[in-house]
Amino acid sequence: xxxxxxxxxxxxxxxxxxxxxxAAVGSTLGSAxxxxxxxxxxxxxLIIEAELKGLEEKYAQSGVSGLTEEITLKVDSWGxxxxxxxxxxxxxxxxxxxxxxxxxxxxxxxNWPEFEIATIEPGRRSAHxxxxxxxxxxxxxxxxxxxxxxxxxxxxxKFRIATLRGIGLTILAAALAAFWFSxxxxxxxxxxxETCQRIMAGDLGRRLxxxxxxxxxxxxxxxxxxxxxxxxxxxxxxxxxxxxxxxDLRAPLHRLRTRMDALLLRAPELKLEPAVYDSIxxxxxxxxxxxxxxxxxxQIALAESGAALASPVAVDVGQLAGExxxxxxxxxxxxxxxxxxxxxxxxxxxxxxxxLAQLITxxxxxxxxxxPAGGRIEVxxxxxxxxxxxxxTDNGPGIPADDRARAVQxxxxxxxxxxxxxxxxxxxxxxxxxxxxxxxxxxENNSPGLxxxxxxxxxxxx
Amino acid sequence: xHILLIEDDTEAARFLINGLRESGYTVDHAADGREGLFRIxxxxxxxxxxxxxxxxxxxxxxxxxxxxxxxxxxVLVLSAxxxxxxxxxxxxxxGDDYLTKPFAFAxxxxxxxxxxxxxxGVPDATRLKVGDLDLDLxxxxxxxxxxxxxxxARELKLLEFLMRRAGQVVTRTMLLxxxxxxxxxxxxxxxxxxxxxxxxxxxRGAERPLIHTVRGSGYVLRLDP
Numbered sequence: 001x002x003x004x005x006x007x008x009x010x011x012x013x014x015x016x017x018x019x020x021x022x023a024a025v026g027s028t029l030g031s032a033x034x035x036x037x038x039x040x041x042x043x044x045x046l047i048i049e050a051e052l053k054g055l056e057e058k059y060a061q062s063g064v065s066g067l068t069e070e071i072t073l074k075v076d077s078w079g080x081x082x083x084x085x086x087x088x089x090x091x092x093x094x095x096x097x098x099x100x101x102x103x104x105x106x107x108x109x110x111n112w113p114e115f116e117i118a119t120i121e122p123g124r125r126s127a128h129x130x131x132x133x134x135x136x137x138x139x140x141x142x143x144x145x146x147x148x149x150x151x152x153x154x155x156x157x158k159f160r161i162a163t164l165r166g167i168g169l170t171i172l173a174a175a176l177a178a179f180w181f182s183x184x185x186x187x188x189x190x191x192x193x194e195t196c197q198r199i200m201a202g203d204l205g206r207r208l209x210x211x212x213x214x215x216x217x218x219x220x221x222x223x224x225x226x227x228x229x230x231x232x233x234x235x236x237x238x239x240x241x242x243x244x245x246x247x248d249l250r251a252p253l254h255r256l257r258t259r260m261d262a263l264l265l266r267a268p269e270l271k272l273e274p275a276v277y278d279s280i281x282x283x284x285x286x287x288x289x290x291x292x293x294x295x296x297x298x299q300i301a302l303a304e305s306g307a308a309l310a311s312p313v314a315v316d317v318g319q320l321a322g323e324x325x326x327x328x329x330x331x332x333x334x335x336x337x338x339x340x341x342x343x344x345x346x347x348x349x350x351x352x353x354x355x356l357a358q359l360i361t362x363x364x365x366x367x368x369x370x371x372p373a374g375g376r377i378e379v380x381x382x383x384x385x386x387x388x389x390x391x392x393t394d395n396g397p398g399i400p401a402d403d404r405a406r407a408v409q410x411x412x413x414x415x416x417x418x419x420x421x422x423x424x425x426x427x428x429x430x431x432x433x434x435x436x437x438x439x440x441x442x443x444e445n446n447s448p449g450l451x452x453x454x455x456x457x458x459x460x461x462x
Numbered sequence: 463x464h465i466l467l468i469e470d471d472t473e474a475a476r477f478l479i480n481g482l483r484e485s486g487y488t489v490d491h492a493a494d495g496r497e498g499l500f501r502i503x504x505x506x507x508x509x510x511x512x513x514x515x516x517x518x519x520x521x522x523x524x525x526x527x528x529x530x531x532x533x534x535x536x537v538l539v540l541s542a543x544x545x546x547x548x549x550x551x552x553x554x555x556x557g558d559d560y561l562t563k564p565f566a567f568a569x570x571x572x573x574x575x576x577x578x579x580x581x582x583g584v585p586d587a588t589r590l591k592v593g594d595l596d597l598d599l600x601x602x603x604x605x606x607x608x609x610x611x612x613x614x615a616r617e618l619k620l621l622e623f624l625m626r627r628a629g630q631v632v633t634r635t636m637l638l639x640x641x642x643x644x645x646x647x648x649x650x651x652x653x654x655x656x657x658x659x660x661x662x663x664x665x666r667g668a669e670r671p672l673i674h675t676v677r678g679s680g681y682v683l684r685l686d687p
Contacts, residue, residue, distance in 0.1 A: 258474055295562070
């Protein structure tokens with residue numbers, strides 16, 4: 001299983017973290033921008049109001065003529081750059097000021113109307129934004145006082161661009177950090193996953209990487225590794241025990257067999273009675289059966305220990321099943337049974353070819369043993385999503401539902417299993433080999449008969 | 463034919479030596495690995511039969527050491543460790559064949575004979591002939607006395623295996639390994655059924671049958687009965 005970066009929890013965490021940072025930085029800088037802008041306009045408004053107040057007082061003291069004089073004076077005096085004055089009569093005709101005409105249709109509705117004026121500066125025309133306030137004087141004349149706010153606008157624009165840049169950079173930095181973080185995290189996790197898979201595949205000597213960062217991953221790897229050490233140790237002890245048990249059981253069996261063999265070879269010179277010869281021969285058959293049971297037990301132990309997958313090879317399961325069906329077909333025909341196989345080609349499983357062959361052989365032999373003459377046995381290998389499905393079905397007596405789980409346990413003798421020479425190990429070896437290959441094994445009712453379904457994980461395309 | 467047997471189990475060794483001598487071989491015996499390796503390097507043998515687990519020097523180590531010294535004498539490994547993987551390890555180490563204890567003496571004899579012949583035979587021949595039986599491997603064509611015989615691909619392989627070892631006894635286990643690449647013994651009488659089908663095709667109506675059963679051992683393809 002390959003980890004997809006975008007699906008990891010580390011990536012999701014980083015994305016939410018990035019979004020959080022974006023929101024925080026955005027709102028901070030956004031409110032700073034709004035605050036600054038309102039501070040600028042507030043100051044402008046205060047100046048305009050103070051100016052209006054002064055001019056209204058002048059009007060109260062000396063009427064329209066005094067006010068006109070005052071405005072003309074203010075307009076002419078340099079140093080008050082950007083101040084706008086306009087006094088109009090009730091018909092909005094200009095009386096005095098530095099704007100040529102009333103910029104609105106009648107009275108503006110807002111308290112602080114904004115408009116643009118065209119100014120003629122040496123060499124170029126430009127439009128300037130103006131913020132203004134308007135008062136209706138007791139005589140019906142109207143007074144407008146405003147300020148050129150292009151400076152403030154420019155300032156606000158600069159501030160806005162700086163803010164947006166800041167937010168952008170923050171997001172970029174956060175996203176990069178998040179990506180790096182999740183990449184690093186998922187790489188370490190996938191290291192662990194990969195190692196575990198290799199160990200499960202039989203490479204018992206492998207350990208999780210400890211990078212020396214003294215972080216939680218190292219702590220986890222260290223304790224997992226000590227568990228693995230323990231397990232490997234046990235597997236090794238088990239293997240050694242089985243090896244010596246195998247040796248200690250096989251050596252006397254071997255001597256026994258060799259002695260009997262020697263007797264048979266010397267039968268003519270010893271003038272053995274045919275009855276004696278026959279019973280020695282049948283004793284040899286028993287020795288061979290004993291040896292086969294022992295071999296199966298050892299094979300189960302080996303499969304359970306995982307060591308049998310130390311060097312897996314690519315096995316074309318369809319082809320293997322086809323060969324085995326071909327091998328068993330004449331035997332089935334002699335027993336009055338029909339054995340047919342259907343296989344798709346190119347379904348590859350990584351595993352131990354001999355053990356997989358043994359597995360399919362055991363399933364076929366099992367069916368041959370229990371299905372009465374006239375029956376039918378089918379072996380099929382098909383693609384089932386990510387798996388290769390091996391199915392062996394027959395229309396024999398089947399296994400009662402209560403017995404099915406027990407059937408795969410060693411030495412299980414089922415109520416209907418009456419064949420004297422069955423060791424009762426065939427299906428447990430099947431189960432052990434299936435477990436070794438991380439396959440799902442299920443025994444089902446074929447009504448009538450038995451259906452054994454084995455789903456082997458398919459080898460990834462290389 | 464001179465065989466060296468390296469086996470620490472003296473009783474088993476005695477029976478093997480007697481059996482092999484009765485079958486016409488000259489046999490020397492070494493009781494541990496070090497002595498075995500010494501005898502291999504000093505003497506000249508046609509075949510070494512060694513136990514896998516030995517005192518002082520393990521059977522696989524002996525093979526590796528003798529191969530390093532450039533001694534190419536075929537080696538048959540006998541082992542009480544009989545799982546598929548042990549077998550693979552034994553062959554990887556440079557062993558030529560692997561036999562799991564306990565085995566039938568006939569099985570050992572057949573394998574010894576096969577190893578002895580292997581060093582002298584012509585393995586790459588594409589046309590095999592025994593009496594009036596003719597097998598053309600390139601055309602995949604079989605004729606018996608000029609009469610063409612239809613065989614399946616597997617039957618052809620089985621016949622080839624027998625013809626390459628014409629005159630030699632081949633056991634059921636050897637056939638399972640050599641023709642079907644199966645290194646375990648199925649319980650059914652599979653090989654007998656396949657041989658009897660091949661026999662039907664090859665020997666039916668023939669005056670002199672070519673495929674013979676050797677009681678207690680296996681089969682042999684040869685002209686003389």
